[in-house]
Amino acid sequence: MKSTIPEAGAPIAQSASGNGIDRQEASLHGETLLRLRDYVVEGNIPEGARVPERQLCQMLGISRTPLREALKVLAAEGLIELLPNRGARIRQLSQRDLEELFDVMAGLESLAGRLACEAITDEEIVEIERLHYKMYGHYLHRDMQGYFQINQRIHESIVTAARNETLRTAYANFAGRIRRVRYSANFARKRQRWAEAMREHEAILDALRRRAGSELSDILFQHLRNKRTAAIEHLAEARDATAATAAEG
Amino acid sequence: MKSTIPEAGAPIAQSASGNGIDRQEASLHGETLLRLRDYVVEGNIPEGARVPERQLCQMLGISRTPLREALKVLAAEGLIELLPNRGARIRQLSQRDLEELFDVMAGLESLAGRLACEAITDEEIVEIERLHYKMYGHYLHRDMQGYFQINQRIHESIVTAARNETLRTAYANFAGRIRRVRYSANFARKRQRWAEAMREHEAILDALRRRAGSELSDILFQHLRNKRTAAIEHLAEARDATAATAAEG
DNA sequence: AATATAAAAAATGAATGCAAAATGAGGCTG
DNA sequence: CAGCCTCATTTTGCATTCATTTTTTATATT
Incomplete structure (x- = not known):
């Protein structure tokens, strides 16, 4: 199976999806967090699958720094898992x-x-x-x-x-x-x-x-x-x- | 009033304070998160005060990247606040x-x-x-x-x-x-x-x-x-x- | 042919570099 | 002397670069 992530380079806009969890829409990191959270919650990446940094960067039109910051937060929220030296995976719930x-x-x-x-x-x-x-x-x-x-x-x-x-x-x-x-x-x-x-x-x-x-x-x-x-x-x-x-x- | 942060450059060791919230002690980011969380919870920085990135980096002996990742997580946890272009502050609870x-x-x-x-x-x-x-x-x-x-x-x-x-x-x-x-x-x-x-x-x-x-x-x-x-x-x-x-x- | 090994490629984790914004000092005006 | 403007310094946010580690591919061995 190949990637489930679209190749489009739609850069981050004023999405402000406001799910009530977070509200720093101003920064690139905040936007990324909101969009990525929705993206994951909506099931766009299958359970247990890797979260490919580079691909997501392209998709969001940003560099890895803010993306990785968002990933750390999502991990803290329990949506993804961070494996040492192996990146992020969508958390599989038993x-x-x-x-x-x-x-x-x-x-x-x-x-x-x-x-x-x-x-x-x-x-x-x-x-x-x-x-x-x-x-x-x-x-x-x-x-x-x-x-x-x-x-x-x-x-x-x-x-x-x-x-x-x-x-x-x-x-x-x-x-x-x-x-x-x-x-x-x-x-x-x-x-x-x-x-x-x-x-x-x-x-x-x-x-x-x-x-x-x-x-x-x-x-x-x-x-x-x-x-x-x-x-x-x-x-x-x-x-x-x-x-x-x-x-x- | 001057800073409340010690100048010592004690680099991150195997602290593993394990407060049950998080457990990626392997990465630098994970260690930083654990130490910084304890540091904030123990009240080492007064309410509303800025969280000076550079100083903390020196104190922890790391670069700004993993520190900032940890800060984002602490903000998501509600311990600190992130003000756009003005960095992190210890969250003041009303x-x-x-x-x-x-x-x-x-x-x-x-x-x-x-x-x-x-x-x-x-x-x-x-x-x-x-x-x-x-x-x-x-x-x-x-x-x-x-x-x-x-x-x-x-x-x-x-x-x-x-x-x-x-x-x-x-x-x-x-x-x-x-x-x-x-x-x-x-x-x-x-x-x-x-x-x-x-x-x-x-x-x-x-x-x-x-x-x-x-x-x-x-x-x-x-x-x-x-x-x-x-x-x-x-x-x-x-x-x-x-x-x-x-x-x- | 299947497995083991080695080299190449890609990904990750963290440090560094750089432009934009905020802070602060000093001087000017009233 | 308070208030405001200007400019140097610091800080922030993000991109980029670099060293490791992992993953993939290619090759060799049984």
Whole structure:
């Protein structure tokens, strides 16, 4: 297999993709970091593959110095690995790694829910209710894509309502790591859990309305835990399938 | 005021201080990262002060390239700030930043407690009980220093018992940011909250024995929340005092 | 033919060089 | 004497260069 990196020399512009993790768009290093992070998160380089410095330099139209700085940061964020004298590789997450990640996400959302109950306004709750019913519509129409998007927005709204930028940043970081897997594994939610997830969302909204922090915290943790189970199962199947295909070919 | 950075040219050796955040001790960049992180966390550079590249290079006996790579990582970790064309400064945490940090720590410990209840062994519980009674001894003898050390070990034991390396790493990162403030503000626990904290620790141990995950989660969050209140108050006083002293002199 | 070995090529890690920007000293003006 | 401008110095950001290490390719050996 050859490289997956385009040859184009589109130099760095004002992309400012703002994923909430970082914001030094001014410097070449900062731009590179933002673009490269998105590039990796979107699954443009396969798991375990090398991150070819020279090629990326050409692609981004920069020298190796700022690129390498960005790579060090991405390594610290857990998206890539740095092997001594062997450069950077896209970090391959084991099943265990994924379980851990999901649990940390569960912990962060659980925290977000608790904090949100302290700070959320009535207007924000109304907005989440609106999203909730819209999502319910997608559920009724069996529109998984639409459902999934709204679902994500609801969770983000809760994190926002927590009024804690530190939490939001950490959340974005871990979400990015999981998103990378989702992209590359072509993840989809399992249908069988759909009804259950919908019920859990009812409970989330209910606890939020009552601003029952510790209860919401519990529900959110369990909700994410169930997501985790489904995701891990799905991923295991996907990997088995890939392995089988590889064995055939 | 002059620089706070020693002139000595002690080159980088096999320090390997292993704080659990990072582990590329092999490369010059990795070593630099470890040493510089400790250096900053231990409060060797005052808040808001510039991080002079050249001086640090001399101190560490390296060139600017690996140093700057380390600086980018520390900035991503939230220990320093990078101002465009003005280099790095030690990040100054506002009271709000600290509140946020404490809440995130509370969330992580709360999560750790929940996970620990799923995975902890009887032997680990016995060990935590041992620490608990040792800490109680320090409490009875009014030995704050000893109390504080054991207290920290108990919390670390719970994080360890959670069996989640991703969580442990994130925990270490946030703990470092708070520790930096603690070092530089010469933080001490308030006596008045001592008895209350001790009671909370009783409840923690009790919930852990019963492996009551969601209950322990609640107790730990509240415990850290109370810590937060005490810490913020203390810091506000300390800052007021500093400001007053500065105004006098 | 398969494996082992050696030379060539490429990549990495770090130091150095250079242009642009910021800082600071000194002098000028009001 | 405060405030502002000018210019030298320092610092920063990035590109480039250099020494090693790794990877690939070519050759030799069994």
